[in-house]
Amino acid sequence: MRNRVREQRTQRGLSQAELAAALGVSRQTVISIENGRYLPSLPLAFTIARFFDLTVDKMFDPDDEEAAP
Amino acid sequence: MMRSIPPRLRSPMTMLAGGAVIAAVGVAATGWQSLRYLAPFIVVSAAGYYVWSGRSSDSAAMVRQQPDERQAYRQLRIQAVVGRVMSAGASVAFLAAWAAKAPLWPFAVFLALFVVALSAGWVITRERGDGRDDSPGSPRGWLAPRQ
Numbered sequence: 001m002r003n004r005v006r007e008q009r010t011q012r013g014l015s016q017a018e019l020a021a022a023l024g025v026s027r028q029t030v031i032s033i034e035n036g037r038y039l040p041s042l043p044l045a046f047t048i049a050r051f052f053d054l055t056v057d058k059m060f061d062p063d064d065e066e067a068a069p
Numbered sequence: 070m071m072r073s074i075p076p077r078l079r080s081p082m083t084m085l086a087g088g089a090v091i092a093a094v095g096v097a098a099t100g101w102q103s104l105r106y107l108a109p110f111i112v113v114s115a116a117g118y119y120v121w122s123g124r125s126s127d128s129a130a131m132v133r134q135q136p137d138e139r140q141a142y143r144q145l146r147i148q149a150v151v152g153r154v155m156s157a158g159a160s161v162a163f164l165a166a167w168a169a170k171a172p173l174w175p176f177a178v179f180l181a182l183f184v185v186a187l188s189a190g191w192v193i194t195r196e197r198g199d200g201r202d203d204s205p206g207s208p209r210g211w212l213a214p215r216q
Contacts, residue, residue, distance in 0.1 A: 025137040028127055038139050 002061045006034040008052040023047055076133045077122045081115040088115070156183075 009019050009030075016034070020027040025044065032038035033048075040048065049059040074082060088111030095103035122133035130136045131144050163176045 026127070026130055026140060027125060029137050029139040032139060041138050044138060 001036065001039060003033065003036065004052075004054075004059055004061075005030070005048060008054070008059075009034075012052075019051075022051060076135050077119065079134055080122060080132050081119040084115040084118060085111065088112075 005019075009016070014022075016030045017027045020030045023030070023044070024047075029038065029040075033040055045056050045060060049056045052059065088107070092104055092107045092111065095107050118132055122129050127136075127140050127143060130140045136144055159176065159179060163173070165171075166173055166176065
């Protein structure tokens, strides 16, 4: 599953640590989500999407099996 | 009570409390000499845990008992691996004790603990509801005959 977390974060000029603090998770978890190694829970997925003013399906693309870089 | 203790101090304080109990047993069993070895080990371990928990890592978050959801899930998986390895180890130890005609009652205690822990875990983690499909016209529950 591909996601746009890294893309959105860099667009807003945020560091991984800043995003992690805003989401209430660890920096390691942001890294894992960005790399596609960890699929966030539904509540966290909503939190991420709302943080970037996007919908969950815009943020996470289940059709794209080319997961993380 | 634990809530009033800062998260970073919880594990070290638990270690110190547990270490004090172990030290008391050691003193009762072998005298004050055992403290010479136990006390530095306990204090250094607790101090090491405190320092370690200040780092920015998964293990540090687990040590200071503040894991996020990924870290909590990882912690569960680690505990599952540890549980499986310990169970396998206990099985091998049981066979070894049986072959050596050693007392088997400690294994009975652990088997009883296993059953109690499994039952407790099942009850603690159960979800509300009986799993029935309550939509109109649906068969009543999973015991209903298949159509």
